[in-house]
Amino acid sequence: MSSVAIPSKEIIDQFVGNAHGNFTLVKDSLEKFPTLINTTATWNETAIQAATQTGQVDIVNYLLEHGAENDICTAAMLGNFDSVQEYLEKDHILIDARGAHGIPLLYFPVIHAHQHIADFLLQHGADPNAASPGGITPLYGAAMFNQSLLAHWLLEHGADPNPRYNGKTPLTIALGKNH
Template identity: 45%
Template sequence: MAESIKPELVKEFVYHAHGDFEKVKELLEQEPGLLHASWDWGGGDWETALGAAAHMGRRDIATYLLDRGARIDIFAAAMLGELAIVKAILEAHPDMINAKGPHTIPLIDHAKAGGDSALAVVKYLESLK
């Protein structure tokens, strides 16, 4: 059985994924298992590094993590402007339009964080309301 990752390291990794690309790279190189780790900020507010990057609009961090095998979700897909992925999920699970990501941030806010490259996703989500 693999050794557990120290909780302090998981917290640090997720924290820095909100905006410190160099630190994310350094920590992931140090401990590859962080890629799929998640941190509970309290009350069941679980967040991965990809989730942190997604709601902060950090395309650079998100694509870096995805290129290394992070598991994409609808929130990251929305921020990255991956309209086909967002549509496929919402067609299969329409109630996901109301899903909340880390820190209870709505799906549409993740798309808005993606800026111009996610504008098609924002328009699509707005059309469903």
């Protein structure tokens, strides 16, 4: 009888932390501890949520291939229109879904310029000014991920240009990136 090693909370936290952008360490950890796939870090975030909110497509796809639980935020970030549409058809309340740290659904298609999904979400009631408890909005996503066309699109659709997150507006972030 073989036993499966149960990872410690520290290993879980490292795994989820690495999913924010360190693909090599994510793979190494998952090879050692396959049970990590859907575990939750002490800050209430899974690896797929971490990778999704930071736009790590390769890590997200790897985690999905290894059994991570998909959701509407992940589908939106990946540009999977059919899945987003299916999620909303099953439960329209998901238009108000939140990802890790309470980041609003509309943020996720914006960070990878999936305007067709962002437009679909807006048509179905997504709020362009929805913010995480910390103040992250879809417009912040556009600024942080250099999506100037989506930033203009959001502004045309009523996004507030002046919310503050960590003392900065989306414009401050964009100017810091020479946009």
